[in-house]
Amino acid sequence: xxxxxxxxxxxxxxxxxxxxxxxxxxxxxxxxxxxxxxxxxxxxxxxxxxxxxxxxxxxxxxxxxxxxxxxxxxxxxxxxxxxxxxxxxxxxxxxxxxxxxxxxxxxxxxxxxxxxxxxxxxxxxxxxxxxxxxxxxxxxxxxxxxxxxxxxxxxxxxxxxxxxxxxxxxxxxxxxxxxxxxxxxxxxxxxxxx
Numbered sequence: 209x210x211x212x213x214x215x216x217x218x219x220x221x222x223x224x225x226x227x228x229x230x231x232x233x234x235x236x237x238x239x240x241x242x243x244x245x246x247x248x249x250x251x252x253x254x255x256x257x258x259x260x261x262x263x264x265x266x267x268x269x270x271x272x273x274x275x276x277x278x279x280x281x282x283x284x285x286x287x288x289x290x291x292x293x294x295x296x297x298x299x300x301x302x303x304x305x306x307x308x309x310x311x312x313x314x315x316x317x318x319x320x321x322x323x324x325x326x327x328x329x330x331x332x333x334x335x336x337x338x339x340x341x342x343x344x345x346x347x348x349x350x351x352x353x354x355x356x357x358x359x360x361x362x363x364x365x366x367x368x369x370x371x372x373x374x375x376x377x378x379x380x381x382x383x384x385x386x387x388x389x390x391x392x393x394x395x396x397x398x399x400x401x402x
Contacts, residue, residue, distance in 0.1 A: 341366070341369045341370045341373045342366070342369065343362050343363075343366035343367075343369060343370055344358060344362075344370065347370065347373070348377070348378070352382055352383065352386065355383065355386065356386060359386070359387075359390045362390075363394075364391065364394045364395065364398070367387060367390055367391045367394060368391060370387055371384065371387040371388065371391060374387060
């Protein structure tokens with residue numbers, strides 16, 4: 209061990225390190241552009257990750273305020289383009305309370321509810337309402353896209369039975385709208401063919 213004070217030993221070690229770094233400088237100068245570019249790309253990627261994390265957190269907050277759309281815009285039939293406007297096909301039920309649009313707010317569930325036909329009392333008295341509709345086994349487990357794919361093969365009575373079943377059980381606005389639109393399409397096709 210040396211008997212020199214600590215500050216002197218640190219200063220000599222620092223000077224020696226500076227000399228070693230100066231000897232390596234020509235080699236480091238050749239790598240400097242690559243190193244600088246790599247560090248710039250890394251910094252850019254870190255910023256991009258932070259922005260994405262913040263956007264995801266913002267999306268989570270907005271998803272709590274406004275739920276995800278149940279009925280995607282692609283969930284329509286080819287024949288639906290030929291139909292008249294939905295308000296002329298199905299008349300909305302009269303309301304005694306103000307509609308959210310009158311209050312300045314429009315909710316997708318309110319629009320779907322306004323487009324669904326009113327329930328008739330004759331269809332609510334099914335003898336065994338715990339069973340799936342006879343047209344499709346496993347109806348309750350179907351997603352909206354799966355149901356859409358199977359509707360073309362069903363007859364008008366089967367579609368009406370499924371709509372009644374949906375009203376009695378889960379009453380999901382997207383499913384009710386899809387079934388109502390398909391029923392309207394089938395009815396218009398049968399009217400045109402007669």
